Amino acid sequence: MGEHGGVGGGVRLTVDELAARAGVTVRTVRFYGTKGLLPPPELGPRRVGLYGAAHLDRLELIEELQRQGLTLAAIERYLARLPEDSTPLDLAIHRALVASWTPETPEEVTRAQLERRAGRGLTEGQVERLAAMGALERTRDPEVFRVDPGLLPLGVRILDVPIPLETLLAARAVVLEHSRATARELQRLFRETVWKPYRESEPAPAELARMRALTDHIQPMVAQALVTAFQRSLREELGEELSRESDQESGLESGLEPG
Template sequence: MTTTDADEPALTIDELAARAGVTVRTVRFYSSRGLLPPPVIGPRRVGHYGGDHLARLALIEEMQHQGMTLAAIERHLRQLPPDLSPHDLAVHRAVVASWAPESLETVSRRELGRRAGRPLTDEDVERLAAMDVVARAGEDAFRVDSGLLRLGVEMLDVPLSQETVLAARTTLIEHARAAAHELSGLLRDAVAERDTRDVKSLSAHMHPLVVQALLTTFQRSLREELREWVDTARAEDGAPGDRAPGDAPSA
């Protein structure tokens, strides 16, 4: 397999379709509508696709899963900055997925691998179960939350131990529940005197907005924390470029 840059593996159209869990025909259709950027043309005029194509396909499929029309999907993608990274696209997909109620399905091990877009080892399935993405429901049956499956599969490739991933998940759940409790209290007090139908309507409109706000705030806060961590490490190591303004270079 070739690469489009030093870090990102390049996929043929067949490999891209397999990883995304769609058909080659679907990839070509989306490309013809401008929903996917053109591939990088390599030797022998073979097109190669990368992580941004995979992330955009996942976002498109998620929007379709939520019942959005093709025209609505096109409008949504046109509003996104053209240089979004796969990570940024994954954040958008998480927001879209959050609009839908939790949906658990029971599937076979073979179907689980097909939906994951890649073969799953026994260890992979155990890690997904530990993250509450899947749960065994029989000899060859698993209950799976389709909205979480793609994110869970991506977590399998994160170079962290399972203990660290689970500890991070516990931390996120605790803080998310605390935020949800406080926000629901504020909203409950704000609509205490309103009709039940008004409360339901407000909840439906507020849900995606609150999720987007939480994701954006968390993303910015995490970026600031990581930048501070990296800057501190560089300063401790005496890395070049960390001199204070006005310091003279050493002879």
């Protein structure tokens, strides 16, 4: 059917053309529409639904968020926080920012492939420990696992450390809780001090590449800052713990001294 000139000369796409541009199925486009994630199309000649650039960018943003692992409910909340007057450029910037922070994609591997990566045979107990650390997930097939390429090597190194499974689960919960809180606060800070002024300056489309480069530089700095802060906090906690133990021992010794 081809592309259509819309109001103001903007390009308008049929649902088939929109799906092809975004690399999804027509069924997916319509599903997002029924969920309210994608605005309804304009009605063109013969009441054919026509989609514009904003639809395409929003659809690509939804797909990027899904690749990052967000549920539809989480995506709906994310989109609800976007300004109502978001332009196609705004959505493209959001997509670039999301993509630059996306972790490594989980991979599905067989048990044999998993053990080759681990460099050792794995018992069921060890697989459970890796799952508790978030290094892998089980699938419906008991011989196929979904692994996190970034966490698996670390998880394998920890396997021989005598830490109870319950402790690993509790530690993971603590890390997730505080890392999510940190991520929310960093997102708020970035949105208010970088994104909002940038948007209000009415940037040209070419500025999108500069913003993407900025986030690429920020990511490793933030990650390193978090690791450094954690290490410093851990040293301080250990130092305080040793100091308390030393004080207690001194108190016991003084109590044993003859009067």
